[in-house]
Amino acid sequence: MNWSGLESLLSGVNKYSTAFGRIWLSMVFVFRVLVFVVAAQRVWGDESKDFVCNTRQPGCTNICYDHIFPISHIRLWALQLIFVTCPSLIVMAHVKFREGKDAKYVEQHHGSHLYSNPGKKRGGLWWTYLLSLILKAGFDASFLYILYKIYDGYDLPRLSKCSLDPCPNTVDCFISRPTEKKIFMLFMVVSSALCIFMCICEMLYLIGKRIAKLVKIRHRNEQILFAEQHELTDMVPPRSQYHKTDPTLTDSQLSLNRKEKVREGTVTTTL
Numbered sequence: 480m481n482w483s484g485l486e487s488l489l490s491g492v493n494k495y496s497t498a499f500g501r502i503w504l505s506m507v508f509v510f511r512v513l514v515f516v517v518a519a520q521r522v523w524g525d526e527s528k529d530f531v532c533n534t535r536q537p538g539c540t541n542i543c544y545d546h547i548f549p550i551s552h553i554r555l556w557a558l559q560l561i562f563v564t565c566p567s568l569i570v571m572a573h574v575k576f577r578e579g580k581d582a583k584y585v586e587q588h589h590g591s592h593l594y595s596n597p598g599k600k601r602g603g604l605w606w607t608y609l610l611s612l613i614l615k616a617g618f619d620a621s622f623l624y625i626l627y628k629i630y631d632g633y634d635l636p637r638l639s640k641c642s643l644d645p646c647p648n649t650v651d652c653f654i655s656r657p658t659e660k661k662i663f664m665l666f667m668v669v670s671s672a673l674c675i676f677m678c679i680c681e682m683l684y685l686i687g688k689r690i691a692k693l694v695k696i697r698h699r700n701e702q703i704l705f706a707e708q709h710e711l712t713d714m715v716p717p718r719s720q721y722h723k724t725d726p727t728l729t730d731s732q733l734s735l736n737r738k739e740k741v742r743e744g745t746v747t748t749t750l
Contacts, residue, residue, distance in 0.1 A: 492567045495574055495598045495608075499681035503615075503674055507564065510670040514663075515556055522656070522663050523553050529655030536647055543641035543652045549629055552660075556667060559622040563674070566611035566618075573607045574598050600685070609685060616678040619671045626668070633668055635661045 493501050530547075532540045577597035584593035600608050627633060635657045642649040654660070 492571055495570055495600070497681055497684060499677055499684060503677040503681070504567075506670065506674055506677065507560070511556075511667065511674075512560060514666065514670075515553075515560065519556065519663055519667070520553055522660055523551065530652065531655075532641065532646075532650045532652040534646060534650045536645055536650075539641075539643075539646040539650060540652070542643050543639070543646065543650065546641060546643055547639050547652065547654070552626075552664060555622065555626065559618065559671070562618040562622070563615050566614040569614075570604075570608055570611050573604055577604065605685070605689070609682065612678045612682045612685075616675045616682075619675045619678075623668060623671055626664075630664075633661075633664055635664065 493504060496504065527544060527548075530540065530544050532543050534540070574597055577594055581593045581597055585591065598604075635654060637653065637657045639652045639654070640649050641652050
């Protein structure tokens with residue numbers, strides 16, 4: 480399988496992801512894909528070759544091997560990585576759809592854009608991104624559950640007993656390097672659990688940011704509505720109603736001003 484092609488394809492998702500998404504993608508390729516390609520395949524390469532049962536009955540060893548290993552770890556992890564990385568491609572497809580739609584809109588409307596930034600997580604793209612996180616966490620959790628059920632709590636015993644036909648009786652079967660295989664299996668389980676944790680953190684971050692934005696918009700709308708319903712009124716009379724005394728006037732000038740005001744008050748009009 481060409482994992483480098485998948486890596487180059489998914490590297491474009493980084494510019495549409497949050498910080499949690501970039502950490503998740505780095506963990507997938509460093510702690511899962513790299514370990515899978517470099518080490519895990521070699522550890523499980525002799526899985527069927529060195530599986531030994533203490534019997535010479537034809538077919539007994541094959542039947543016991545199929546019973547103990549109903550599905551190979553390598554193939555199960557390969558399927559897991561494919562399923563986990565596919566939701567990121569959904570986000571890329573949605574962004575490409577937006578870019579194509581925006582390009583057509585620009586041609587029809589002579590330069591005006593439909594989306595200011597097609598990769599910004601708003602509207603339908605926000606829901607697509609959130610759905611991709613749910614799918615990634617769900618796929619990882621499902622494969623961890625399948626591995627747990629198949630191998631009895633992520634355990635690889637050194638000695639396994641098998642009494643299936645065509646074995647003549649209960650025979651003892653031995654797995655090659657069980658401790659080393661168990662360590663690699665637990666490492667892959669822990670790395671998958673960390674990826675699930677990062678997906679949950681990113682979901683909480685997106686939802687929290689969206690709620691904070693909605694609360695801010697609602698608060699601003701309430702402020703605008705309050706300002707429209709309660710227009711400002713004058714709380715005090717205008718300054719023109721107050722006659723301030725000029726401190727630079729002399730006593731004689733002040734008395735003349737008072738006399739003029741009294742005369743103005745006593746003037747009457749006749750019809």
